[in-house]
Amino acid sequence: MARLPILNLALRSIGNRRATAILTVLTVAISVMLFLGVEKVRHGARESFENTISGVDLIVGARSSPVNLLLYSVFHIGNATNNITWESYETVASAPGVAWTVPISLGDSHRGHRVIGSTPGLFEHYEYGGGRTLEFASGEPFDDLFDAVIGATVARELGYQTGDSIVVAHGMGEVGFVEHDNNPFTVVGVLAPTGTPLDQSVMVTLEAIEAIHMGGATGSGATVPAEQLREMDLTPDQLTAFYVGLNSPVAALRLQRAINTYPDEPLQAVIPGVALSQLWSIVGVAERTLAAVAAFVVLTGLVSILTAILTSLNERRREMAILRALGARPHHVFVLLVAEAALVALAGAVIGTLATYGALNMLAPLLEARFGLVLPGLAPGLYDLAIVGAVTGAAAVLGFFPAWRAYRNSLADGMTIRL
Structure with missing residues (x-):
């Protein structure tokens, strides 16, 4: 008996109680799956958040x-x-040192979606997801005064396609109380999904924003025919903000300081990466809370192993006594129960890990297209091996208590069990 491998005996013992073992393995698997899934989504959300805009060295606006x-x-x-x-x-x-700039003008909307006045440079220089450029699902960038490009979400929710006409309203809201309907826009392009705020935006030319606001915010002067407007100088007097790209990113701090101390107007320049980190420190509380909840779920799965072993101890006292009669020493009994706990946890952790990556690989295209959530590393790595090892080790440690009880019982019990 002493020469029989403990691991083989533990496997046979688990197989003898397969129904309980399968349920416990499933509990651990679901716990590990939830934990790893939350971790992957958490890291993916942070990376996607921080890559909402990339390739822009500075964002300049009014001081705030x-x-x-x-x-x-x-x-x-x-x-x-x-x-x-x-x-x-x-x-x-x-x-x-300034290589390019992209001005933006905000303040209007279309059925609750932001209207962005800009230049064709927006489609050339705006990058997201760590360097990905904007692509068109259909159509092309705006060229004429009253052309419009819409984001993927706008097209999907409102059922628009190239060639449709849309009317821009002043201010934000589902219903525009001041609509600039004298000169409607024509959709000439639909952006491919990016997972950025551009998906929910309508992009038009800066000159169009100026044209629809001639005579004031209500656009009372926009009764001028479109042909006549095209011949006018529609250079805007004001902008909301603009993006700046530099020939060398090392010059960003110097230019930022010059803009922040600009004497003619109170301006502010921010480095997007730094500002995104500051913003994430504010909104990241929910992310950390979710990670803590997932960790407690894993702990619950481990406790289920402890519960399963403890509840079976009284039923197995005769089994342990028989093992002792066959030559097993008390420490063999101790190791047997610890091995059972570790094997159940190992099986659950491995199944949970494989199930997590299977689900993530299936959901990754949908998450990226709908939410811009790019999940990093869709194959198990060292981190996942560490999680499997940690769960297995923790289960082994938790198995010490029932193993110690079985060890004490095996010393006191004979072939006749005193219950």
Whole structure:
């Protein structure tokens, strides 16, 4: 008996109680699956969040907090504290080391979706997801004064396609109380899904924003025919913000300081990566809470192993006594129960890990297309092996208590069990 491998005996013992063992393995598998799934989604969400905009060295707007500037210029949440003049924009755009600039003008909407006034450079220079460029599902960038490009979500929710006409309204909201319906826009392009706020936006030319607001915010002067508007100088007087790309990123801090101390107007320049990190430190509380909940779920799965072994101890006292009669020593009994706990946890952790990656590989295209959530590493790695090892080790440690009880019982019990 002493020469019989403990591992083989543990496997046979688990097989003898296969119904309980299968349920316990499933509990651990679901716990590990939830934990790893949350971890992958958590890291993917953070990376996607931080890569909402990339390739932009500075974002410039009216002086406020860096997070506020980032929120309205990139995520289109909230409003600018003030606009900036076209002259200030041209001064920065012509500064040494500036490779390109993309101006944006906000303040209008279409059925609850932000309207962004910009230039064709937006489609050329805007990057997301760590360097991916904007692509068109259909159509092309705007060229004419009243052309519009819509995001994937706008097209899907409102059923638009190229050639459709849309009317822009002043302000935000599902219903526009001041609609600029004298000169409607024509959809000429639909962006492929990006998972960024551009999916929910309508993009038009800067000159169109100026044209529909001639005579004031209500656009009372926009009764001018489109043909006549095309012949006019529609250079805007003000912008909401603009993106800056530099020839060398090392010059970003120097230009940022120059913009922040610009004497003619209170401007602010932020480095997107730094501002995104600051914003994540605010919204990341939910992410950390979710990770803690997932960790407690794994602990629950481990406790289920302990419960299963403890509840079977009284039933197995005769079994242990027989093993002792066949030559097993008390420490063999101790190791047997620890091995059972470890094997059940190992099986559950491995099954949970494989199930997690199977599910993630199936869901990854949908998560990226709908939510812009790019999941990192869709194959098991060292981190996952460490989780499997940690779960197995923790189960072995938890198995010490029932193993110690069985060890004590095996010393006291004979062939006749005193219950």
